[in-house]
Amino acid sequence: MYYEIEGIGTIPPMSFEEDQLVTERKTYAYDQIKDLYITNSTAFSPYAILKVKYDGGIDSIPFNRHRLKVVKHAINEWRMHKEHKETPTLDPYQQIKELKELLDMGAITQEEYDQKKKELLHL
Known part of the structure; x- marks a missing residue:
């Protein structure tokens, strides 16, 4: 799986790679992520927010709202990958x-x- 999410304005890009989520500030290994979900920013904002829940807490990552479908698809693939790994x-x-x-x-x-x-x- 590989998805490149372009940045917009001051919002940097991020990418869903084979085994990790890479942002400008931090890299999250998929096996350390507990959950991924999207929240909306303020109305008419050019970005949405990806929440990354992991052992150390929850991080908020803004991303280009126009790439919402791509991010949702990447999250679904991550979930399927996680379920497959957890199935003994x-x-x-x-x-x-x-x-x-x-x-x-x-x-x-x-x-x-x-x-x-x-x-x-x-x-």
Whole structure:
């Protein structure tokens, strides 16, 4: 993912890069960011505000309001990336062991066990 958000007037540019958000004052690693959201500035202002919530607090980053759609898209991609990283990937052999326990309890059939085992082992 890479999004360059141009500056406007005295508002500097920022960029959403592969693993970090880069602003003029600070760089935020994605794995340290807890949340990203947008708030509006005063009415008729040429900028909106990106809030970056992280362990150290919340920072406000003004950005060009005309790039609102791009920033929203970047935030959505960041959220999908974060959810994907937080979803634990189970070891296929551990999953097979758990399936075997279900088979032994009678919770699944032998056919279901065999089919799922083949899927997990990519056979």
